[in-house]
Amino acid sequence: MKNKIPTERRTNALSKARIVEAAIEILDREGEDALTFRALAARLSTGSGAIYWHVADKNDLLATATDHVIARVTTNAVRGSTPQEVIRTMALGVFDAIHAHPWVGGQLSRNPWQYAVVRLLEGVGGQVQALGVPEHAQFNAVTALMSFILGLAGQYAAGARLFPPDMDRAAFRKTFLETVAARWSRLDPTEHPFVRQLSKVLPEHDDREQFLAGIDLILAGMESIR
Amino acid sequence: MKNKIPTERRTNALSKARIVEAAIEILDREGEDALTFRALAARLSTGSGAIYWHVADKNDLLATATDHVIARVTTNAVRGSTPQEVIRTMALGVFDAIHAHPWVGGQLSRNPWQYAVVRLLEGVGGQVQALGVPEHAQFNAVTALMSFILGLAGQYAAGARLFPPDMDRAAFRKTFLETVAARWSRLDPTEHPFVRQLSKVLPEHDDREQFLAGIDLILAGMESIR
DNA sequence: GGCGGGATTGGAACGTCGTTCCATTTTGTC
DNA sequence: GACAAAATGGAACGACGTTCCAATCCCGCC
Numbered sequence: 001m002k003n004k005i006p007t008e009r010r011t012n013a014l015s016k017a018r019i020v021e022a023a024i025e026i027l028d029r030e031g032e033d034a035l036t037f038r039a040l041a042a043r044l045s046t047g048s049g050a051i052y053w054h055v056a057d058k059n060d061l062l063a064t065a066t067d068h069v070i071a072r073v074t075t076n077a078v079r080g081s082t083p084q085e086v087i088r089t090m091a092l093g094v095f096d097a098i099h100a101h102p103w104v105g106g107q108l109s110r111n112p113w114q115y116a117v118v119r120l121l122e123g124v125g126g127q128v129q130a131l132g133v134p135e136h137a138q139f140n141a142v143t144a145l146m147s148f149i150l151g152l153a154g155q156y157a158a159g160a161r162l163f164p165p166d167m168d169r170a171a172f173r174k175t176f177l178e179t180v181a182a183r184w185s186r187l188d189p190t191e192h193p194f195v196r197q198l199s200k201v202l203p204e205h206d207d208r209e210q211f212l213a214g215i216d217l218i219l220a221g222m223e224s225i226r
Numbered sequence: 227m228k229n230k231i232p233t234e235r236r237t238n239a240l241s242k243a244r245i246v247e248a249a250i251e252i253l254d255r256e257g258e259d260a261l262t263f264r265a266l267a268a269r270l271s272t273g274s275g276a277i278y279w280h281v282a283d284k285n286d287l288l289a290t291a292t293d294h295v296i297a298r299v300t301t302n303a304v305r306g307s308t309p310q311e312v313i314r315t316m317a318l319g320v321f322d323a324i325h326a327h328p329w330v331g332g333q334l335s336r337n338p339w340q341y342a343v344v345r346l347l348e349g350v351g352g353q354v355q356a357l358g359v360p361e362h363a364q365f366n367a368v369t370a371l372m373s374f375i376l377g378l379a380g381q382y383a384a385g386a387r388l389f390p391p392d393m394d395r396a397a398f399r400k401t402f403l404e405t406v407a408a409r410w411s412r413l414d415p416t417e418h419p420f421v422r423q424l425s426k427v428l429p430e431h432d433d434r435e436q437f438l439a440g441i442d443l444i445l446a447g448m449e450s451i452r
Numbered sequence: 453g454g455c456g457g458g459a460t461t462g463g464a465a466c467g468t469c470g471t472t473c474c475a476t477t478t479t480g481t482c
Numbered sequence: 483g484a485c486a487a488a489a490t491g492g493a494a495c496g497a498c499g500t501t502c503c504a505a506t507c508c509c510g511c512c
Contacts, residue, residue: 014489036469047491049473054489058470109335109380113406118413118421125420137439139427142420144440148370151377154335180339187344194351194368195344201365213363214370221447240460262498273462275502280460284499 014046016054020064024101027065031165032103032157035062063114066107070116073097074123083127084219090123091149091215095208098153102160109154121146131219132226141225145218152211177203240272242280246290250327253291257391258329258383261288289340292333296342299323300349309353310445316349317375317441321434324379328386335380347372357445358452367448374440382433403429 022043026035037048037058044051055061073093080086098105108116125142133141163172184192184199248269252261263274263284270277281287299319306312324331334343351368359367389398410418410425 037471038469041491045491047493048471049492050490052471109377110384112381112384118410118418121424122418122421125424129420139424139431140436140439141443142424143436144374144443147377147381147440148374149377150380151335151373151375154376154380155338155373158336158338184344192344192348194355195348198347198351198365198368205365210366210369213366214373217367217370217444217447217451219447220450221443221445224446224450225443263500264498267462271462273464274500275463276461278500 014044014050014054016064019044019051019054020061020068023061024065024068027103028101029165032106032161034165035103059111062103062107063111063116066104066114067116067119069097069101069104070094070108070119074119077123083130087124087127087145087219088212088215090120090127092208092212094120094149094153095211098156099207102157105153105155105157106161107157109150109157112150117146117150120149128222131222133222134225137225141222145215148214148218152214156207174203240270240276240280242290245270245277245280246287246294249287250291250294253329254327255391258332258387260391261329285337288329288333289337289342292330292340293342293345295323295327295330296320296334296345300345303349309356313350313353313371313445314438314441316346316353318434318438320346320375320379321437324382325433328383331379331381331383332387333383335376335383338376343372343376346375354448357448359448360451363451367451371441371444374444378437378440400429 019040023035023040026039026043035058037051041048041051055064073090077090077093078086080089098108107114111117121142124145125138128138128142128145159173159176162176163169181199181202184195184202187196189196245266249261249266252265252269263277267274267277281290299316303312303316303319306315324334333340337343347368350371351364354364354368354371385399385402388402389395407425407428410421410428413422415422
């Protein structure tokens with residue numbers, strides 16, 4: 001008989017999918033540093049050895065979790081009329097995903113050769129082609145866009161790494177940016193005139209708008225070489 | 227008497243500068259992962275406790291080392307006629323610094339609030355102003371440029387993290403890119419047409435030229451909003 | 453010119469992590 | 483029901499960042 005009624009153990013059976021799901025929960029709830037094989041084993045009420053049967057190592061775990069999040073972005077964001085519009089929605093999808101799961105930002109920027117990045121390359125690349133960028137310039141154009149995205153991804157992850165999980169996120173962001181702005185405004189005026197000026201805008205800026213502005217800047221650059 | 231001839235111990239006295247110098251040597255020679263307080267203590271023939279007397283923690287050490295490298299870039303790269311030229315030379319200075327010290331890339335992208343990044347912001351920001359970008363757009367323009375730089379910085383650091391220090395660097399890069407290209411070319415043609423096409427260009431591309439092309443793309447975008 | 457106390461040193465010890473190892477249990481097959 | 487393979491859980495390993503502390507050094511003062 002091949003199809004038996006699953007026994008107790010079969011029901012709670014470990015699988016890569018269940019492990020990744022639990023990992024994402026820990027990452028979202030308690031932050032990047034809280035994901036350890038011990039914490040994961042405790043949450044799944046098993047041992048770390050059992051986890052290694054399904055997952056090669058921590059990098060495999062993080063890459064799979066990241067791909068899981070990014071896959072939703074690239075498959076959902078195929079709407080929009082113009083290529084610019086599609087790129088914008090896709091980029092905002094990445095932004096929102098990183099906002100919801102800041103650890104994704106860290107993982108993307110730390111490991112640019114994982115499949116999640118290939119997904120993004122493909123999604124962006126097709127639109128860059130549709131935009132009419134000449135073939136010889138496509139490689140540089142797409143990787144520039146991607147580097148910008150990965151760069152901001154890393155920055156948001158760095159911000160999230162700082163803040164204590166038991167605090168209100170918006171409040172922390174505000175006080176943190178104000179602290180940085182205060183530090184910047186105390187810099188030597190002759191050595192750092194520009195940064196001092198930036199310090200006035202820093203606390204009020206909107207991350208999402210900043211991100212979109214960067215995308216638009218690069219898109220504008222692409223139009224000029226079309 | 228205040229000025230004595232330094233004794234033996236005084237001569238080899240530990241100092242933050244000597245520690246950072248030794249750290250940079252380890253990082254350059256053996257890579258990011260080789261820098262541990264144990265290795266550092268061994269090289270300085272002392273104990274880890276003595277190092278902590280001069281350095282707050284590992285992040286302090288890495289930030290100081292990074293600033294040491296970046297400071298040379300921002301102070302040297304004030305040449306050039308047009309703002310575009312200055313930004314280009316400065317960006318290439320960052321590229322060359324990261325090429326010579328790949329761990330700098332990792333540290334920059336992992337910790338965007340350290341002083342080294344402020345240095346870059348100031349250097350780039352002044353030129354963006356000179357470029358005639360309207361004031362309300364300067365913040366987004368400068369941070370976009372910075373995100374692109376940090377993004378590529380992280381990517382190069384990720385590449386360097388992969389390769390075994392006892393191998394020829396160029397040779398490793400070549401075979402690594404060829405491996406990735408081969409993997410990409412084996413992807414499903416209907417799902418990944420663009421990445422498959424990229425795989426043909428990937429192994430031959432020049433990192434420095436790719437970096438400069440990205441900078442030029444963003445600069446072109448800035449001109450369009452001037 | 454010795455001496456007291458702060459500055460500095462070297463190395464042991466602590467707690468945590470990713471990973472490996474292995475004895476044990478569970479599952480599917482004849 | 484027995485046997486091999488798949489899967490499990492937890493102990494153990496080695497390395498790391500960091501802390502702690504006894505020992506040593508150096509400087510200003512009597």
